[in-house]
Amino acid sequence: MSSWLDYTINGLIVGNVYALVAVGLALIFGVSRLINFAQGSIYLVGAYIGWVAVVQLHTPLPLTIIVVAVAAALVGLIIERFGLRPLQNSVRIAPLLATIGISFVLDQLVMLTFSPNPRALPSQLPDVRFQIGGGTIEPLDLLIAGVGLTSALLLFVFLRYTKLGWAVRATAQDRDAAMQMGVDVNRVNQAVFGIAAALGGVSGLLVGMYYNQIDTAMSLQATLKGVVAEVVGGAGNVPGAVIGSLLLGLVESYGVAAFGTSYRNLFAFLLLVVVLVLRPNGLFASARQAPPEPLTGTFIAPSRPVRIPRWALLVVLGVFAILPLLPVSLYVLQTLINAWLLGMLALSLTLVAGTIGQVSLGHAALLAIGAYTSALLSLTFSVPVGFAIIGGGLMSAALGTALISPSFRLRGHYVSIATLAIGEIVSLVILNWEGVTRGPIGVSGIPPLSLFGYELISPTSIYWFSFVVMVVLALLQARLLGSHLGRSFRAIRDDDVAARAYGLSLNRYKSLAFIFGGFAAGISGGIAAHLYSYINHETFNTQQSILALTVVILGGLGNVVGAVVGSVALVGLPEVFRIAAEYRILIYGIVLLLLVRFRPQGLLGTI
Amino acid sequence: MSNIDRRTLVKGSLAAMTAGAAMSRGAFAQSSEPILLGVSGPLTGPNAQYGTQWKQGFDLALDEILAAGGINGRKLAYSFEDSQSDPRQSVAIAQKFVSDPRIVMELGDFSSTASMAASPIYQRGGLVQFGFTNSHPDFTKGGDFMWSTSVSQADEQPLLAQYAVRRLGLKKLAVLHLNTDWGRTSRDYFVKAAKEYGAEVAVTEGYIAEERDFRSTLVRVRDANPDGLILVSYYSDGALIARQARQVGLKQTICAASSVYSPKFLELGGDAVEEVHLGTRYFPEDPRPEVQKFIAGFKKKYNGQEPDAFNAYSYDAMNMAAAIVKIGGTDRRAIRDAFTKVKDVPSVIFGKATFDVESRRVKGAMNAELVVRKGQFALWDGKPT
Numbered sequence: 001m002s003s004w005l006d007y008t009i010n011g012l013i014v015g016n017v018y019a020l021v022a023v024g025l026a027l028i029f030g031v032s033r034l035i036n037f038a039q040g041s042i043y044l045v046g047a048y049i050g051w052v053a054v055v056q057l058h059t060p061l062p063l064t065i066i067v068v069a070v071a072a073a074l075v076g077l078i079i080e081r082f083g084l085r086p087l088q089n090s091v092r093i094a095p096l097l098a099t100i101g102i103s104f105v106l107d108q109l110v111m112l113t114f115s116p117n118p119r120a121l122p123s124q125l126p127d128v129r130f131q132i133g134g135g136t137i138e139p140l141d142l143l144i145a146g147v148g149l150t151s152a153l154l155l156f157v158f159l160r161y162t163k164l165g166w167a168v169r170a171t172a173q174d175r176d177a178a179m180q181m182g183v184d185v186n187r188v189n190q191a192v193f194g195i196a197a198a199l200g201g202v203s204g205l206l207v208g209m210y211y212n213q214i215d216t217a218m219s220l221q222a223t224l225k226g227v228v229a230e231v232v233g234g235a236g237n238v239p240g241a242v243i244g245s246l247l248l249g250l251v252e253s254y255g256v257a258a259f260g261t262s263y264r265n266l267f268a269f270l271l272l273v274v275v276l277v278l279r280p281n282g283l284f285a286s287a288r289q290a291p292p293e294p295l296t297g298t299f300i301a302p303s304r305p306v307r308i309p310r311w312a313l314l315v316v317l318g319v320f321a322i323l324p325l326l327p328v329s330l331y332v333l334q335t336l337i338n339a340w341l342l343g344m345l346a347l348s349l350t351l352v353a354g355t356i357g358q359v360s361l362g363h364a365a366l367l368a369i370g371a372y373t374s375a376l377l378s379l380t381f382s383v384p385v386g387f388a389i390i391g392g393g394l395m396s397a398a399l400g401t402a403l404i405s406p407s408f409r410l411r412g413h414y415v416s417i418a419t420l421a422i423g424e425i426v427s428l429v430i431l432n433w434e435g436v437t438r439g440p441i442g443v444s445g446i447p448p449l450s451l452f453g454y455e456l457i458s459p460t461s462i463y464w465f466s467f468v469v470m471v472v473l474a475l476l477q478a479r480l481l482g483s484h485l486g487r488s489f490r491a492i493r494d495d496d497v498a499a500r501a502y503g504l505s506l507n508r509y510k511s512l513a514f515i516f517g518g519f520a521a522g523i524s525g526g527i528a529a530h531l532y533s534y535i536n537h538e539t540f541n542t543q544q545s546i547l548a549l550t551v552v553i554l555g556g557l558g559n560v561v562g563a564v565v566g567s568v569a570l571v572g573l574p575e576v577f578r579i580a581a582e583y584r585i586l587i588y589g590i591v592l593l594l595l596v597r598f599r600p601q602g603l604l605g606t607i
Numbered sequence: 608m609s610n611i612d613r614r615t616l617v618k619g620s621l622a623a624m625t626a627g628a629a630m631s632r633g634a635f636a637q638s639s640e641p642i643l644l645g646v647s648g649p650l651t652g653p654n655a656q657y658g659t660q661w662k663q664g665f666d667l668a669l670d671e672i673l674a675a676g677g678i679n680g681r682k683l684a685y686s687f688e689d690s691q692s693d694p695r696q697s698v699a700i701a702q703k704f705v706s707d708p709r710i711v712m713e714l715g716d717f718s719s720t721a722s723m724a725a726s727p728i729y730q731r732g733g734l735v736q737f738g739f740t741n742s743h744p745d746f747t748k749g750g751d752f753m754w755s756t757s758v759s760q761a762d763e764q765p766l767l768a769q770y771a772v773r774r775l776g777l778k779k780l781a782v783l784h785l786n787t788d789w790g791r792t793s794r795d796y797f798v799k800a801a802k803e804y805g806a807e808v809a810v811t812e813g814y815i816a817e818e819r820d821f822r823s824t825l826v827r828v829r830d831a832n833p834d835g836l837i838l839v840s841y842y843s844d845g846a847l848i849a850r851q852a853r854q855v856g857l858k859q860t861i862c863a864a865s866s867v868y869s870p871k872f873l874e875l876g877g878d879a880v881e882e883v884h885l886g887t888r889y890f891p892e893d894p895r896p897e898v899q900k901f902i903a904g905f906k907k908k909y910n911g912q913e914p915d916a917f918n919a920y921s922y923d924a925m926n927m928a929a930a931i932v933k934i935g936g937t938d939r940r941a942i943r944d945a946f947t948k949v950k951d952v953p954s955v956i957f958g959k960a961t962f963d964v965e966s967r968r969v970k971g972a973m974n975a976e977l978v979v980r981k982g983q984f985a986l987w988d989g990k991p992t
Contacts, residue, residue: 003826003829003830006826007823007826010820010822010823010826011823013822014820014822017820108651111651111655115656115659116651116655116656116658116659117656117659117660117871118656118843118871118875119874120874120875120877122877129854136854136855136856138854211819211847211850212846212850212875212876212877213819213843213846213847213875215656215843216655217653217817218819221817221819252823253822253823256823256824256827257823257826257827260812260813260827261783261786261812261813261814261818261821261823261824261827262786262812262813262814262815264814264815264818264823265815329703329706330702330705330706331699331702331703331706331707333702334698334699334701334702334703334728335699335702338695338698338699341695342695431786431815439786439791440786440787440788440790440791440813441743441788441791441792442719442720442788444723444743444745444748445745445748448727457727457731458731459702459728531698531724531727532694532698532723532724532727533723533724533726533727533749534719534720534723534724534726534745535720535724536719536720536788538718538720539694539720539724543693571695574696575699578688578689582650582651582689584651584689585651585652585691
């Protein structure tokens with residue numbers, strides 16, 4: 001019995017840590033309806049500024065906190081002014097992508113300045129411990145709780161009782177109306193980003209001290225857990241974010257208690273999916289709260305797609321088809337093989353995200369399902385590789401659609417968060433379901449690609465194989481988009497109420513889109529498995545999902561040619577920047593930001 | 608940065624990219640050019656810290672090799688390509704190296720995911736993939752061009768079990784391990800050996816690499832009532848676990864795998880890692896000349912910084928590569944064959960390293976039983992803690 005008390009206390013302690021990030025995320029979401037993926041990076045910056053202050057300058061704790069808060073707030077203001085404000089009249093997904101780009105840039109800057117080695121960030125509080133149950137808590141626990149609760153409380157008061165707070169809430173409810181009433185919306189956004197960033201920076205500092213350890217990989221994890229906690233509590237709801245964080249901590253702790261450590265994150269993401277399905281507005285949303293997304297129109301603003309003449313497409317296609325016959329190095333071919341594989345994934349995502357408007361952040365899970373199915377079919381049941389890959393595609397279509405179907409009723413950002421969680425769940429199931437997936441050891445010795453008994457092992461033959469598969473999938477998809485089905489998909493994306501009024505069954509069409517998309521992604525994963533010969537639960541990770549989404553937005557949502565062009569660009573750019581060594585991801589992030597800034601509808605435009 | 612001029616490297620690789628297929632392999636074998644090794648490893652992304660440590664070890668070894676006259680008068684150099692430990696990038700790098708006639712062999716990658724995905728390309732391309740940190744049991748099964756000096760966990764874990772059970776007299780163990788291919792393989796070998804030595808394994812807990820909070824895990828450990836904690840961890844997570852174990856009041860003996868052997872473990876763990884026992888392959892007071900030369904050289908080159916396990920692996924790997932190239936020359940097949948011929952290469956980890964031709968690995972890692980005392984790694988004096 002006493003152990004359960006300990007698990008409860010431990011859950012609350014770690015929930016306390018999550019709350020610091022979640023509150024900042026909630027504040028920004030509350031005002032700009034934006035999931036700020038750069039919040040984790042600000043947290044990282046705060047931790048390292050704190051390290052400089054504590055270890056190099058020997059500042060006392062109150063001064064350290066002030067220094068970190070001010071510096072982080074400045075970073076937040078810069079992000080708002082130069083990263084997000086220029087995008088305020090562009091499509092609504094542009095700022096989301098911009099925050100991803102900003103987080104690349106910030107993380108890389110920190111890594112280049114401080115080296116990726118972890119550092120110790122000693123706590124500046126006295127080392128006394130209070131016994132509670134079987135464990136202890138320390139003053140830092142109290143300070144973290146104090147900062148979390150106080151900031152939530154202060155924000156609550158600020159939003160409810162001050163003039164600027166009213167302006168913030170008015171802006172959150174209706175930007176245009178607030179502007180008409182004379183609210184300086186930019187100033188509001190500035191204030192919000194400054195406060196959220198200061199909070200993010202301080203949380204990085206405190207969490208770093210808490211573990212006596214900071215490193216450059218802490219940013220993504222912080223964002224992920226923060227997003228989960230925030231959404232569980234009700235996106236944009238500041239006190240809800242605190243309670244959501246505590247709940248998340250508890251669920252994780254009880255999950256560890258009941259099943260063991262390796263199940264921990266599985267419970268975190270299951271909690272998120274359950275909450276999203278049952279109460280999409282979060283546990284603490286009031287009944288009369290307006291839906292957080294507009295009723296019509298989603299992220300995606302229509303734009304005029306770039307028309308590419310048919311002969312030009314044919315010429316480009318021809319050039320790529322005969323490329324292996326030209327004197328190009330195998331390295332170029334291998335890079336393009338990667339691009340074609342990513343292209344299949346992007347085709348899949350551009351269909352579900354662009355055409356029908358379900359922006360998925362967990363698309364790598366479809367790759368993983370296809371890859372494992374195909375690998376295990378060919379290894380365990382000696383299915384010929386060609387059929388195994390098709391099996392992977394079918395399994396991905398079926399399982400992917402089944403997994404996503406509970407979140408069909410969600411809209412906008414919530415679809416993205418649900419798919420993010422489903423993607424993590426798939427990866428964690430692969431890690432833990434050892435009987436089938438071989439767990440952390442992974443699957444090795446996967447046979448190479450073969451077709452009708454002929455092994456495809458030369459880069460040239462693999463190139464042609466993946467190219468042809470991708471082109472066939474692209475043609476099928478183009479045909480689909482031009483059909484009645486494609487028009488129905490777009491109708492649902494543009495106005496689901498009107499679409500329903502016309503008698504379109506939303507769930508059925510969404511399922512159809514995911515079935516087709518899942519198939520393409522599964523095929524891509526299957527081919528990759530046979531290409532790599534070894535896969536494990538990390539082969540297809542969250543970064544891959546984010547990359548796929550970047551490709552799709554870069555190419556133009558729903559745009560088939562755009563998806564392929566985007567894949568070539570985003571596989572090619574980091575390779576081209578190899579000359580820049582450690583700086584290449586930084587350059588890549590900056591290029592991404594510039595693209596979002598100047599071409600938010602994508603290179604080829606939304607269809 | 609690699610120690611050859613970046614501009615020549617860029618020019619060279621551009622030339623190789625455009626003309627690589629057409630050019631014969633011997634075209635670059637003029638003696639003025641350095642002999643070039645390809646390195647595929649993480650310089651950015653979540654594993655970036657290990658790539659940086661590799662470089663330190665490589666650069667030290669290359670300085671010494673150059674001072675000793677290079678490879679038959681030619682300079683040895685490497686071209687480091689950042690893979691982010693991502694299989695998609697490591698396969699592209701593999702093809703790049705295979706198509707670049709100047710590269711005579713390849714070192715890396717870091718993670719199994721990235722390394723083993725690239726293995727088919729190296730095997731088919733006939734370029735040696737020398738994975739010096741790849742402990743995955745299937746790595747060298749990828750083909751006869753895959754060789755590894757990574758200490759086999761089948762060798763290392765029984766030594767750790769012996770230390771914990773026989774020497775420290777622990778009878779009931781809790782094993783915490785990274786839930787990766789390395790951690791999982793290690794755990795299995797450890798548990799098997801510990802049972803053979805007569806200890807009971809009360810609980811095993813696998814955690815993911817990004818985990819930072821271990822309090823709830825440690826409650827599970829406490830409830831299993833062990834008399835010792837075994838950490839199959841790297842230094843950053845090992846330090847976190849040790850700290851939190853002490854914070855929640857667990858006072859049991861902690862015994863850790865050699866991968867925590869790093870000054871960072873002491874820095875991050877602070878007082879909590881005091882009296883932590885660990886088996887390592889070398890230690891600062893080790894009288895062996897190769898160890899003394901390595902430590903002295905490392906401190907001199909890097910402002911007094913103490914080297915850690917990953918520095919030692921990469922230092923050894925570069926010395927091994929030099930010994931191989933001395934025998935095999937610049938022909939890729941001859942280099943593969945040189946792995947079967949090379950004998951007794953001085954090594955920090957193995958003392959004298961010779962490959963077992965069957966498994967394409969090196970057996971017989973050195974063993975030292977250390978304990979952390981007064982914030983330093985010290986040889987264990989046999990006194991109970």
